[in-house]
Amino acid sequence: KNEVEQSPQNLTAQEGEFITINCSYSVGISALHWLQQHPGGGIVSLFMLSSGKKKHGRLIATINIQEKHSSLHITASHPRDSAVYICAVATGNQFYFGTGTSLTVIP
């Protein structure tokens, strides 16, 4: 069972490109999280969304509750954005995770 699906699984981009990572989910949620994990590093929370859009620097996250879909956008990508990006949805006290999108940004 895959309550959360992410695409693409792997993504390589040139520095400066606009990047989009997609997340679709099949359960009713109270919140959606976008997480970032650098190679060998821990996981940090980028965004928590329950509706609409949030922006933090070059990162933008959107969610469409009706379509059960969220996107993470990175504008003017940089090599330091290279990481695994994970979508997670919260239903009550339970969390479901996508398998992650591995992003590599080439200088």
Added chain:
Amino acid sequence: DVKVTQSSRYLVKRTGEKVFLECVQDMDHENMFWYRQDPGLGLRLIYFSYDVKMKEKGDIPEGYSVSREKKERFSLILESASTNQTSMYLCASARLYGYTFGSGTRLTVV
């Protein structure tokens, strides 16, 4: 700064050993989770706990047990470590709108 602290960053254990992975949070969160992360499989839930002395099985509890004697501490126990338990183990604590991971413990069973 709020934290979820895992006691070891790297751990090497022998097959058959009993292994304890410790996790401590300082955010007074009721909910705590243990996950393992493997290439291509993403994060998989092993056990979680809603309260002290309370535990629930996740998706892959076999070969593991947990202990939550105090609110801030959630321990994962491998009763008899096996090579297929070599993995990255991540602890997290959460309220509904707050979710924090520890930095992970990379366990190798030889």
